[in-house]
Amino acid sequence: MSKANTILYLDGVSVSFDGFRAINNLSLVLDKGEMRAIIGPNGAGKTTMMDIVTGKTRPDAGEVYFDGNVDLTRHDEADIAMLGIGRKFQKPTVFENHCVEDNLLLSLKGPRSILPALFSRRSTAENKRIDDIFDIIRLGHRRGDLAASLSHGQKQWLEIGMLLAQDPKLLLVDEPVAGMTDAETEETARLLKQIAETHSVIVVEHDMHFVRELGVKVTCLHEGSVLSEGSLDFVSADERVVEVYLGR
Numbered sequence: 001m002s003k004a005n006t007i008l009y010l011d012g013v014s015v016s017f018d019g020f021r022a023i024n025n026l027s028l029v030l031d032k033g034e035m036r037a038i039i040g041p042n043g044a045g046k047t048t049m050m051d052i053v054t055g056k057t058r059p060d061a062g063e064v065y066f067d068g069n070v071d072l073t074r075h076d077e078a079d080i081a082m083l084g085i086g087r088k089f090q091k092p093t094v095f096e097n098h099c100v101e102d103n104l105l106l107s108l109k110g111p112r113s114i115l116p117a118l119f120s121r122r123s124t125a126e127n128k129r130i131d132d133i134f135d136i137i138r139l140g141h142r143r144g145d146l147a148a149s150l151s152h153g154q155k156q157w158l159e160i161g162m163l164l165a166q167d168p169k170l171l172l173v174d175e176p177v178a179g180m181t182d183a184e185t186e187e188t189a190r191l192l193k194q195i196a197e198t199h200s201v202i203v204v205e206h207d208m209h210f211v212r213e214l215g216v217k218v219t220c221l222h223e224g225s226v227l228s229e230g231s232l233d234f235v236s237a238d239e240r241v242v243e244v245y246l247g248r
C-alpha cells in the first residue's frame with residue numbers, strides 16, 4: 001500500500017516485554033487529515049501503540065512511518081516531538097501557577113527558559129495564533145486567570161490548546177473525557193471535531209457515547225493487534241468485539 005497520503009503507517013509492528021507480546025503484528029493506517037478513535041479492553045496495547053508512535057518504545061519488528069516517508073524507528077522521542085507529533089496524556093499537566101494565556105505562550109515559544117518566553121515581545125503572528133487557539137478551546141474569557149483555577153474539563157482543553165500551540169501535524173489524545181461531566185464531554189467532542197478539520201488526530205477512548213459523538217472510524221485493538229475496524233456501529237456489532245468486551 002502507498003504511504004504517500006498517510007500521516008501514520010504501521011505495518012507488521014511487534015514489541016515484547018520480557019517475552020510477552022504486547023503488540024503483535026499490528027498494522028494501522030491513518031490518512032492525512034483523518035481522526036480515528038482507538039478502543040479496546042484494558043491490556044489491548046493502546047498505550048504501547050502510542051508509545052511506539054512517539055518513540056518512547058522501540059518496536060522489535062515492523063515499519064512505522066509518519067507523514068508519508070519519515071521512518072519513525074530511526075528517530076528518538078525528542079526528535080519525534082519536533083517532527084510534529086503531539087501527545088496528550090490522560091491527566092492534564094498544565095502550568096498551574098501561570099495564567100491560562102501564559103500556558104499557551106509557554107508552549108508556543110517552545111522549551112526555552114520560561115522568562116524570555118513570558119517577557120519577550122510577542123509578534124503579531126504569535127498573538128493571532130493564541131487568539132485562534134482560544135477560538136477553538138473557548139477559554140478566552142479565562143485568559144488572565146490562573147490555570148489552577150480551571151475545572152478539570154477546562155484544564156484538559158487548555159492542554160489540548162498547548163499541544164496546538166506547538167503546531168503538530170498529528171495529535172494523540174489519551175482518554176480526554178475521563179472524569180468530565182456530560183456537558184464537558186459534549187464540548188470536548190465539538191472541540192476535537194474542529195481540530196480535526198485541520199489536523200490528523202488519534203483519540204484513545206473508553207467512553208462509547210463520546211466515540212459516537214465524534215462520528216469517526218474506529219479501530220478496536222485486542223492482544224496487540226487490530227480485532228475490528230470500521231464505523232462504531234460496525235465494530236460494536238462484531239461478535240469478536242462483543243466477546244472481548246464481555247470477557248467470554
Ligand code: ADP
Binds near residue numbers: 041045
Ligand atoms: P492498554 O493501554 O490497551 O490498556 P497497554 O499498552 O498498556 O494496554 O498494555 C498492553 C500489554 O502490555 C499489557 O498486558 C501490559 O501489562 C503489557 N505491558 C505494557 N508495558 C509493559 C512494560 N513496560 N513491561 C511489561 N509489560 C508491559
